[in-house]
Amino acid sequence: MQNNDRALSEIEYEALANLRYRIRKFRQFSGKAAEKLGLTRQQHQALLAIKGLGVGGRMSLSNLGDKLILTAVENAELAASLREAGLVSIDTKHKRRQTLMLTEQAEELLRRLTSAHLYEIREMAPELMQALRMLQDHRRMEVAAWMQ
16 A cells, blocks of 8 residues: 555545445445345355355355455354255365355345345446446546656
């Protein structure tokens, strides 16, 4: 992370606050949507990671832990909760490399959640992009001023 000693501008504070607010709103929406379908927030994140980053709806247990930034214990508990809920099956052919596979139930829940999430993201995209643009444009103006 770069450390700049310069003071942040009011525009940067406003843009950062707005961006963080939009992210919190999306996270709140996402959590409520998952809970309506009987999933925890973390279970939903796991299903999405497996579907989106796994190969053919499969992901190693260790890779899931990396993607969700979990400790080994947290990862094992999450995998157990997913299996108990009937959302994944666990291939244990290779003891050192267990593989999680989504069930049809998980695929259906994920389809429903993803559709709602894409709609929500598309609705809030202009505001997110505006906050990001404000931060990016302000930085460009600083670099241009420095170069003169």
